Amino acid sequence: MKKVKIGIPKALLYYKYQVMWRSFFEELGLEVVVSPNTNKAILDLGTNSSIDESCTSAKIYMGHVEWLIGKCDYIFVPRIVSYEGGDITCTKFHGIYDIVRATFPAAKFLHYNVDYAEGHTQEKAYSKLGKELGAKPAAVKLAYENALNALKNYEKGLESRQEALVCAESLKVLVVAHPYNIYDKLIGEPIVKALEELNVGVLYADIPDTIDMCKQSKTLSDSMYWRYNKELVGAIGHYKDDIDGIIFMATFPCGPDSLAIELLMRKLKEIPMTTLIVDSNFGEAGIQTRIESFIDIIEAKKKEAAHAV
């Protein structure tokens, strides 16, 4: 029998959950196809099938979805709304499943729905998904547990690698950005590359333990309720004594980031910071120049401080 093919768009929540998704689907005997790294063609596809005012990250997502049409049996578009403890996601994640359905009515989609506030836990979501795929409950349960472990191990690996970098002698910059922005080949990688070319150590704000970071975020913002911003805010507190600067990177016109970055820029006075806003017409050269001048400033500041001592 031919294996059922599940298409996964390489955008948005892919960067958080791909390890778990892949493990789950493959253990249940399905084939996984992931769309390629974002390129200009995918961004253009997404821009054409999106509402103008959608954020660039969502436009990229739409491009990946469209790329997968015809290359798999189902396109996987999960919906995650809220987490344990009441934190929610940006409303883009509430709507994305219905948006792709309305935009590509002929395509077939597969999804799960995680919304703790409504009693839809992650475990329930996977068990429903497994049932839909025709797998036996016991097999689904095992696949879920294994997938969860795979994700945990993967995250731990990333964490320890980053912890090692914290001790490095080089200049260190914390990149505060959603994983789907900074790890994106087209819009994120140029930023990381520019930093690495200047021998700057790059720390990512999404890597430290999420639950810890959400707790820690309270010191900088007591009313923040977006899970994916909270963890980034917490990481600032976590790393603030180890880093020489912060780069906020966001896509235009991200709702949560528009306010979160404003608040943080006003609250954090002692750390050098800069903001990079990326939209569909961004230029790599412009980003490089801005990063170079930011690093110049940090270095000058560091020298000044050394003199003062």
Added chain:
Amino acid sequence: MQYRISFPHMGKYYIPIKKAMEAFVGNYGEVILPPPITKRTIELGALHSPDFVCVPFKYTLGNFIEALENGANVLFQIAGDCRLGFYSEVQEQILQDLDFDFTFHMMELNGKNAKGLYEVFKAMNPELTLPKVVSTLAVVVRIVYAMDGIEKYIRQNIGFEVEKGGFERIEKQFLAEIATAETMPQAGRIFKKYLKKLKTVALNKPAKPLRVGVVGELYVLMEPFSNYFIEKELAKFGIEVERFITASYLIFSTQHNVKKILKQADGYVSYEIGADGTDSVAKSVVMAKKGYDGIIHLKPFGCTPEVNSIPMVNKISEDFEIPVLYFSFDAQTSETGVKTRLEAFYDMLEMKKRGRAL
């Protein structure tokens, strides 16, 4: 200390809010309304706001600054499901950075929060009791319903007045009188009296007028300054305007319920898509089914829930062949642009209707 309380404008709703807050603070303070919204309000707000935040943030920040300039020292903002819930912390920080001296409160936008209100105001007014809060809220809720009821009738009919200005005159008298209502029955009587008065205004309304529904984000729907008085402009063309989103609907109505809204959306969405976006889809379906001639969708630039709703509203537009006009408002929106697009939309609806009649 004398508490001088203020809150942002949204349409005429300052009337019931002021009434409630005056009752709550009693002899320990007063309400300072922000000056009516002008160009200065939005310019001030935009100047101190993050670049691509949605426009209600800019308007309400402008209101706060102008209220503080007039001596306010206690500010209230509402909470909400989208970015709105995070307005408070950022606006408070911005106003502190501007060196104003004030306390800031965020209130949940729902009808059941008597206890929360009581706790906040008890700290200012030691004589306040919970029953006082509850009884005040009861009257205020009735006033909001009365205002929304009167406005609904005006929206549907103001485009057809034989003599212009009649409705506006009556509405002004109504607002002055409803502000004085001290009991629920009294508010009810005032409502009935003015609805009757409105019904005596001579109309020249065709049997089947053009009917247009407005949907979208709550602030730009309910604060006419932010939508360039779009409902008034529509009335000038002789259009009957329908709008479901009102304060009474959002805060108090049992119809404002996820299950009911998703049912109305009839498969165009399977889940909530954020804040009022789901309702924009649902009410578009309702109006399309009822044979409205057109839909106007309003949102602040970049409003995620409403941007989410557009693919579905587009689909409804195709399936039911109902034209939809979209507006995005920001601090820099051009009034001429709005008017020109409305005029073209009206011409199109007119032609479509005439074509059908032939």
